Each structure stands twice: as structure tokens, then as C-alpha cells.
Amino acid sequence: MRLRNAMTVFGLVATFAAASYSATATAAPISSASSSVETLKTFDGDYGITPDAGFSLPAIPIQKVKPEFRRQMITYQTSETPGTIIVNTRERHLYYVLADNQAIRYGIGVGKQGFAWSGNAYVAWKQEWPTWHPPKEMAERKPEVAKYVDDGMNPGLENPLGARAMYLYNDKGQDTLFRLHGTPEWASIGTAASSGCIRMINQDVIDLYKRVLPGHTTKVVVIQ
Secondary structure (H helix, E strand, O other): OOHHHHHHHHOOOOEOOOOOOOOOOOOOOOOOOOOOOOEEEEOHHHOOOEEEOOEEEOOOOHHHOOHHHOOEEEEOOOOOOOOOEEEEOOOOEEEEEEOOOEEEEEEOEEOOOOOOOOEEEEEEEEEEOOOEEOOHHHHHHOHHHOOHHHHOEOOOOOOOOOOEEEEEEOOOOOEEEEEEEEEOOHHHOOOEOOOOOEEEEHHHHHHHHHHOOOOOOOEEEEEO
């Protein structure tokens, strides 16, 4: 069976409930992107049709995505160590910190849950083609998704979590209910979406997923 079934013991964890986010410690000071950022490499050729785990992700019409929200390697000044993930919800950017004052920058879409939490966390675990469990609050607004609250929506091209999901815990080992995940709605990147946490183009979340090693060493800093 697919990897989605291997993590069923985390059914509660996989539900990214909107109403139960809680604030945590203030994030460490970091630098923000500015006009002085230099693009070192672009990845526009990576958004074509992508076969993955028996699925075929459709090509992204990348020319319709603003350049600042396409994956790039950039210069980036920060005191955070390589391997850190920095999410800047105001900018709609996620940075994966590299050595030598560089980073991979991804465009993101920020749902209302994404605005509800800030602070430091770590990637506790990650999953390919996750099952989606909508929060009960969403089911109340959208009765058509109520059937997925308990049993979940199976992985697929229309699954709101997309091709990958990464689950963030705080320093006490508690689930923040905050996720980094893919989305089939590529046009929502760079916007404030109606729901969800931090969404990425599927081709981008696959790239980030490959770079991230779950555990306390993979620090995540979320700033509003």
C-alpha cells in the first residue's frame, strides 16, 4: 500500500484544524528579502509534467506565475544555519537556507491558518501523497467535504495537500497543526488563500521535501 497508509497512526496529526492554532515563542530575528537580493539560478524548466509515485502532475504554465514566486537560488543574509526553513508570510516566500549566504526561495500561498501561528518549530515528519482530513470548521462551511473529516480524502491530483506534506512540532514535541504542503491550485501562489496553512506548487514542495531531513535539526522559523 502507498506510504499514506504507513502513517495512519498520525490521523489526528494530519488534521490541520483551523481553530486550534496557538502562539509560540517569538521567532529569532532574521533578514527579509529586499531589492538587493541577487538571483543566482532559476528553475523554470522544472515545472513540466512530473511523473511521481504513479501520478502524473500536470505542467505549470510558469510564465503565468510572477517571477518572484518561481523557485530560485538567491543570495540571502541570515544568522540561521544551513538547513533552516524560513517562512515569511508577508512576502509570500519560503526560504531554505544554504551555506555561503545563499538560499532556495519558493513562492507560497498563505491560508488563514498560516496567519494564525508564528514562532520556531521543527519538521517532525513528512509524507508523500498525504491523506487530507479537513477541519470540522471547514466541514460546517462546506458540507460537501464533511465526509472527509474522519476517513480523509485519498491522495490524488485534486487532494488539497498536494504531492507532499511536512508536519511542524514545537520544541516541547507538540504538534503545532501547522503544515507545509503542496497544492493543485498553482494560481493561488503569492496570494492569501481561503484555507490551509502554507501551500506550494507541487513541483516546488517535491523539491523542498527532498532537501528536508525530519528531526530537531530541521528548524523552521515562521514570521508574520
